[in-house]
Amino acid sequence: MPDPTHPPLAGKVILVVGASAGIGADAARVFAADGASLMLVARTEGPLAAIAKELDNAGHHVAYTTGDVSHPDDVTHFVNATVETFGHLDGAFNNAAITQAGRLDQVPETDFDQIMAVNVKGTWLCIREEARVMLEQGHGSIVNMSSIGGVRGSSGMGAYQASKHAVIGLTRTAAHDFGPHGIRVNVLAPGPTETPMLDQTRLAIPGGVEARIAATPLRKPGTGAEVGSVASFLLSDRASHLSGVVLPVDGGFVA
Template sequence: MPDLDGKVVLVVGASAGIGADAARVFAADGAKLMLVARTEGPLAELAAELEKDGHDVAYTTGDVANAADVARFVDATVDRFGRLDGAFNNAAMTQAGRLDQVPEEEFDRIMAVNVRGTWLCIREEVRALEDHGSIVNMSSIGGLRGSSGMGAYQASKHAVIGLTRTAAHDFGPLGIRVNVIAPGPTESPMLDATRRAIPGGVEERIAKTPLRKAGTGAEVGATASFLLSDRASHLSGVILPVDGGFVA
């Protein structure tokens, strides 16, 4: 049987890039999906694509930085499918610029989406998961080490790791596992934005990666699928780099 056969999985930040590619992996692995992002058009297109292949998929819009939105889309998942078994918290925004050059409003928005948004998702998902299930959060190798030019983003991704570790302790006794993936450079619209903002930075990092390539959203999705599945039943609080060996 596929790893996620019959499981109901909420995919937050599903409209493009890693989120959309991961949703395709989860569907192929047998999951029923609720797709969430801020923009409806790409969600509708992805849902139609997956439904055409015979998968059970629904979607709704929402902003992870808005507590009411998060409660609503978690409730919508349970209303549509009758339960929640797992969640992939992927919504995020990036940033470039030295720490002393980051506008306050940009710093605040990054923290609102990447940190507050992850916390709000965990809070509402735990309520719906009740006494079972798995949450996979998305950090970055930028949450494991520092580098110049993306300090606000990296601070937010360090925070996601801290939230995940605490959540593993808080909710493990309830039967809920919480893990975090830390991707290296992964082909996506966000990576393209980083290429534009920091010319040569992505290529330099790939050159220092043992596998000498950027990852794909499908590779990240396959890792998340494993962590969401019962095959990872004794894994919680794990920080799993999917980075071609960069942090080895």
């Protein structure tokens, strides 16, 4: 049974990338409640500062800095800032992403490039810099964010789904590359989750979200806290023998 006197992330420093809203913000709240010290990162300072202040006022150890995951210097900065602030880096939740809708032949090339720059290159840059620190330490846990769109296809979001398939490939390779050095790398594949991004999808593909929810055995969308709770488990020592796992958090949609 869990020990309520020893939260699962007690003593751990967790970097949360894409922490200003949606799953990232909700996951940060879960990680803080589970005992972690947090470095929060997002592109826009206002909402990020609000989340940091909320957690600080609740008595949690939290810092924040801005950065764009598609810019290598930004990623190096926020990883280094985590170590400079807290002394080490035990885990990372790579959640930054953007979405897109449109049939594949109708996606503007600039949109396709931006999706890949943030969702794929950004995840790779985060893994690269986080692993740099974790290799020196000899331990660490990384949780990347894919989607059920990364394990199956559907019409209307091809560029986004291609990027999320790529995140799974990066994760599996990283698990092999870094496992011998004590670093675990896993990936979550959420189904429809109540976030601002889901609201964008509702507008872009009318009826698409509701159809997926109707096809979900639990008949409801997930919440950011539910996804964050699974990420917390993977970041904790309770998941010490899990690496390279693609874990759906989807109410049974892909069952």
